[in-house]
Amino acid sequence: MANDGSSLADLCIAAAAExxxxxxxxxxxxxxxxxxxxxxxxxxxxxPDLMMTDSESVLVSEPxxxxxxxxxxxKVEGWMPFRRVFDILWAGRRHAMTSPTQIDxxxxxxxxxxxxPKKPKVQLLGARGIPGNTINHTCSFFVPSHTPRTxxxxxxxxxxxxxxxxxxxxxxRRDLMELRLVVSNLAVxxxxxxxxxxxxxxxxxxxxxxxxQAQTSFELAVADxxxxxxxxxxxxxxxxEQLDPHGQRASAVSA
Amino acid sequence: xNKRMSAADVIAQIxxxxxxxxxxxxxxxxxxALVRELVRSPRKDLTVVCYGGPDAGMLCAAGKVRKxxxxxxxxxxxxxxxxxxxxxxxxxxxxxxxxxxxxxxxLRAAAYRLPFLPVRAGLxxxxxxxxxxxxxxxxxxxxxxTLLAMPALSLDVALxxxxxxxxRGNGQVLGPDPYFDDLYCAAATKSFxxxxxxxxxxxxxQQGCVHTLLLDRGLIDGVVEAPFGAHPTSCSPRYGIxxxxxxxxSAAAKEDSGWGDYxxxxxxxxxxxxxxxxxxxxxxxxxxxxxx
Numbered sequence: 001m002a003n004d005g006s007s008l009a010d011l012c013i014a015a016a017a018e019x020x021x022x023x024x025x026x027x028x029x030x031x032x033x034x035x036x037x038x039x040x041x042x043x044x045x046x047x048p049d050l051m052m053t054d055s056e057s058v059l060v061s062e063p064x065x066x067x068x069x070x071x072x073x074x075k076v077e078g079w080m081p082f083r084r085v086f087d088i089l090w091a092g093r094r095h096a097m098t099s100p101t102q103i104d105x106x107x108x109x110x111x112x113x114x115x116x117p118k119k120p121k122v123q124l125l126g127a128r129g130i131p132g133n134t135i136n137h138t139c140s141f142f143v144p145s146h147t148p149r150t151x152x153x154x155x156x157x158x159x160x161x162x163x164x165x166x167x168x169x170x171x172x173r174r175d176l177m178e179l180r181l182v183v184s185n186l187a188v189x190x191x192x193x194x195x196x197x198x199x200x201x202x203x204x205x206x207x208x209x210x211x212x213q214a215q216t217s218f219e220l221a222v223a224d225x226x227x228x229x230x231x232x233x234x235x236x237x238x239x240x241e242q243l244d245p246h247g248q249r250a251s252a253v254s255a
Numbered sequence: 256x257n258k259r260m261s262a263a264d265v266i267a268q269i270x271x272x273x274x275x276x277x278x279x280x281x282x283x284x285x286x287x288a289l290v291r292e293l294v295r296s297p298r299k300d301l302t303v304v305c306y307g308g309p310d311a312g313m314l315c316a317a318g319k320v321r322k323x324x325x326x327x328x329x330x331x332x333x334x335x336x337x338x339x340x341x342x343x344x345x346x347x348x349x350x351x352x353x354x355x356x357x358x359x360x361x362l363r364a365a366a367y368r369l370p371f372l373p374v375r376a377g378l379x380x381x382x383x384x385x386x387x388x389x390x391x392x393x394x395x396x397x398x399x400x401t402l403l404a405m406p407a408l409s410l411d412v413a414l415x416x417x418x419x420x421x422x423r424g425n426g427q428v429l430g431p432d433p434y435f436d437d438l439y440c441a442a443a444t445k446s447f448x449x450x451x452x453x454x455x456x457x458x459x460x461q462q463g464c465v466h467t468l469l470l471d472r473g474l475i476d477g478v479v480e481a482p483f484g485a486h487p488t489s490c491s492p493r494y495g496i497x498x499x500x501x502x503x504x505s506a507a508a509k510e511d512s513g514w515g516d517y518x519x520x521x522x523x524x525x526x527x528x529x530x531x532x533x534x535x536x537x538x539x540x541x542x543x544x545x546x547x
Binding site for chain 2: 054055056057058067068069079081082083086089090108112113117118119120121122123124125126127128129130131132134135136157158159160161162167168169170171172173174176
């Protein structure tokens with residue numbers, strides 16, 4: 001890894017923070033440790049207009065550090081119970097980053113179940129808000145473990161929409177959705193391959209394009225100028241220390 | 256007007272095969288005292304509509320559920336609900352898995368006496384494939400957009416838990432999120448609330464601002480005073496999610512005798528025995544609020 005001592009998690013989080021760049025005054029929802037830190041880091045560095053919640057029911061005027069608060073009081077600026085989250089997301093004023101169990105080449109993700117719908121081998125959470133999120137506003141994904149089992153040829157259930165033309169009926173609006181970025185523990189990807197196929201933008205230090213492809217069950221497109229994911233800066237690392245004082249990000253990605 | 260009743264009175268109004276909506280969200284402000292009474296009852300073949308937590312899990316474990324209509328089932332502090340998973344992975348229940356927004360939209364359609372409400376959520380996903388009864392509708396206006404027609408989720412009975420209520424059925428939520436309890440009640444033929452305390456009407460206004468008065472009495476058919484009636488889920492601000500108890504509950508799904516043992520200790524008991532079994536009222540009131 002980078003010899004400045006930064007961890008792979010910091011690198012992935014810094015890369016994922018780029019997903020929110022330029023989003024303006026919309027609700028940035030990072031669900032889970034990696035995504036939440038990514039949105040928080042974006043807020044603290046390049047995108048301070050983003051709106052964020054305490055991950056429960058209020059809007060806060062600065063990102064809330066993860067874990068036990070040791071006296072820190074969230075700085076409340078508004079009310080955002082679940083019912084208002086639907087108001088904001090159906091209006092498109094949101095960018096959510098989540099961690100799917102499976103993702104395919106067109107960005108359809110699965111968080112529902114593995115196996116037979118009537119008697120699944122593994123029951124997961126259920127679709128949650130993913131169908132509505134993915135069709136209404138920008139979504140990005142943070143995948144802690146890039147393997148052929150997570151980057152699959154076909155998801156067992158499409159909990160969210162993707163760019164697969166065959167899944168869209170005539171007359172449905174496709175212009176409201178955008179799948180922007182996928183950050184895994186191996187690489188950064190977008191959907192700017194042909195037909196919006198998933199495409200490698202950069203690989204993390206020490207990882208080759210071939211290695212990423214070998215851990216992926218479908219053929220990835222590769223950007224012409226594919227490069228190395230930049231190491232986090234000293235400033236980014238210092239901010240992550242503040243946002244994650246208990247070091248929860250240590251387990252945010254697989255080594 | 257006095258709608259005070261017991262949990263048993265509420266459950267006596269539920270019939271086999273009915274559709275029951277349960278308020279709250281995950282492991283937050285679930286009407287668990289009413290759910291436990293339902294588990295103790297002989298009722299069966301229920302369709303249960305919820306943003307699921309231990310309510311869904313317990314009713315599945317007790318064999319009460321024919322069909323579960325849900326956006327998710329989670330214990331919040333434990334991501335996956337072990338008893339629900341067990342029921343699913345053994346093919347025990349029918350399901351209607353929905354987007355979270357579709358679920359509230361279906362309740363709203365029922366509340367407004369509409370057959371459906373149009374929505375984009377669910378289109379171009381497997382929500383449609385798994386629920387072939389869901390139809391689309393074409394906008395009659397110039398845009399001609401194809402939308403999903405979310406059918407009304409009409410409930411026979413809604414069960415919710417709030418902080419305070421008066422005996423006429425006015426319900427007060429002091430926590431930061433009303434969830435969708437008012438919609439569940441509006442979507443139901445009959446609605447019952449349990450509450451931490453029944454207070455004289457004039458005292459409700461002293462407990463919180465007017466925005467906390469979520470449920471109007473016209474929605475509510477019965478009021479049950481059930482202190483700690485949301486435990487082991489949270490009833491903010493009074494008590495948080497009991498993660499320790501939920502771990503005990505969750506572990507019960509691992510062994511064949513687990514559910515029976517859990518049930519004997521925590522469900523087939525009266526309310527005061529329950530509070531004692533989970534550590535007493537002082538312990539419940541000291542449960543810290545989860546930091547999400």
